[in-house]
Amino acid sequence: GAGVSQSPRYKVAKRGQDVALRCDPISGHVSLFWYQQALGQGPEFLTYFQNEAQLDKSGLPSDRFFAERPEGSVSTLKIQRTQQEDSAVYLCASRLAGGYNEQFFGPGTRLTVL
Amino acid sequence: KNEVEQSPQNLTAQEGEFITINCSYSVGISALHWLQQHPGGGIVSLFMLSSGKKKHGRLIATINIQEKHSSLHITASHPRDSAVYICAVRSNYGGSQGNLIFGKGTKLSVKP
Numbered sequence: 433g434a435g436v437s438q439s440p441r442y443k444v445a446k447r448g449q450d451v452a453l454r455c456d457p458i459s460g461h462v463s464l465f466w467y468q469q470a471l472g473q474g475p476e477f478l479t480y481f482q483n484e485a486q487l488d489k490s491g492l493p494s495d496r497f498f499a500e501r502p503e504g505s506v507s508t509l510k511i512q513r514t515q516q517e518d519s520a521v522y523l524c525a526s527r528l529a530g531g532y533n534e535q536f537f538g539p540g541t542r543l544t545v546l
Numbered sequence: 547k548n549e550v551e552q553s554p555q556n557l558t559a560q561e562g563e564f565i566t567i568n569c570s571y572s573v574g575i576s577a578l579h580w581l582q583q584h585p586g587g588g589i590v591s592l593f594m595l596s597s598g599k600k601k602h603g604r605l606i607a608t609i610n611i612q613e614k615h616s617s618l619h620i621t622a623s624h625p626r627d628s629a630v631y632i633c634a635v636r637s638n639y640g641g642s643q644g645n646l647i648f649g650k651g652t653k654l655s656v657k658p
Contacts, residue, residue, distance in 0.1 A: 474648030475630055523589065535646065537589035
């Protein structure tokens with residue numbers, strides 16, 4: 433069965449480059465979350481989609497971060513002009529509608545900014 | 547102060563030992579999750595609970611809502627249990643959104 437998939441799994445970028453991280457949620461999952469996990473830390477919330485609507489982007493650390501989910505399925509997290517402090521694992525999770533349902537996590541994308 | 551605190555941060559055990567990882571939280575929650583994260587980043591959900599106790603194989607999770615505390619127990623630990631265990635709470639904030647707030651994780655290493 434297909435779980436949440438993310439690509440690429442690893443990304444190395446030079447400081448100042450733009451990157452795009454992709455998340456394919458479980459089919460039929462209405463809710464989609466992006467989290468950022470710095471080394472040695474727990475994940476932290478970035479943004480939340482319900483279908484194509486971005487309902488909460490309060491966790492995005494700066495205006496260099498942008499997320500979209502134009503058709504309510506695949507989502508892309510874009511980071512412009514990457515900085516070294518953006519180095520982290522970016523996790524995507526999806527869930528059926530309803531906050532009481534369990535979130536299913538993807539394997540993450542490890543971003544390293546040199 | 548973090549909203550979700552875990553202890554210990556690091557734990558080394560001998561194979562066969564009984565292990566306890568603790569989680570305390572300070573926000574109102576609708577559910578608490580215990581998650582397992584292996585090297586490479588992937589997160590697997592072990593338990594989601596809002597009251598009482600759940601058991602799955604050698605894993606037991608308990609929660610005390612009044613005390614805002616949960617524990618994850620591993621009986622007869624094995625080297626393959628070595629991983630980072632993360633406590634995450636689903637806050638009441640935001641209604642049905644269900645954001646998770648994570649602890650920093652407990653790194654468990656089980657030696658043969």
